[in-house]
């Protein structure tokens with residue numbers, strides 16, 4: 001589509017990195033541990049760039065800096081574990097982002113038969129394998145195929161917002177959840193634990 005004749009071309013000054021980081025930080029996210037046992041070596045990072053991508057096939061993604069010293073090792077893993085951190089995992093998150101040799105010190109976790117490392121008390125866990133890597137500027141978008149999911153033990157997720165950790169409690173949530181379809185996408189009511197049917201809820 002061509003721009004209408006009256007449209008003006010606006011050129012923007014280059015965005016300085018601080019401003020851009022602040023704008024990115026305005027978007028709240030959860031935090032995950034991406035971890036595996038690679039050739040017997042516990043390897044992992046904390047990542048707030050995790051997101052769900054596709055239901056069929058089941059895909060998730062996170063972005064990793066091209067300067068990461070861990071990704072070249074972690075990408076060699078047969079399977080990678082994703083653990084959605086719980087709200088008491090703030091110190092764990094810092095540890096997983098800290099010096100490499102101390103990242104798993106004292107942490108309770110399991111190594112699955114596939115070599116994925118999953119943290120205890122995570123809100124949810126995924127056992128994944130590498131699907132595709134897409135270089136995107138100074139990061140690589142890592143697409144992972146999901147083979148297994150776990151409910152995890154932790155109830156409340158850790159939230160990362162404006163470079164700080166926050167907590168989210170179910171009591172804060174609006175109970176009038178999105179339902180049905182939005183722009184053709186199925187919206188999950190997420191109330192399986194109540195065991196009630198849609199018809200009961202609508203009543």
Ligand SMILES: Cc1cc2nc3c(=O)[nH]c(=O)nc-3n(C[C@H](O)[C@H](O)[C@H](O)COP(=O)(O)O)c2cc1C
Nearest residue numbers: 045046047048049063064065068069070071096097
């Ligand atoms: C809350 C939080 C979120 C992070 N998210 C990411 C991320 O999404 N992508 C990334 O490359 N690094 C992220 N990091 C940094 C990594 O955890 C790690 O510190 C970084 O990759 C440097 O270590 P490495 O050289 O061993 O990879 C995050 C750190 C913290 C504390």
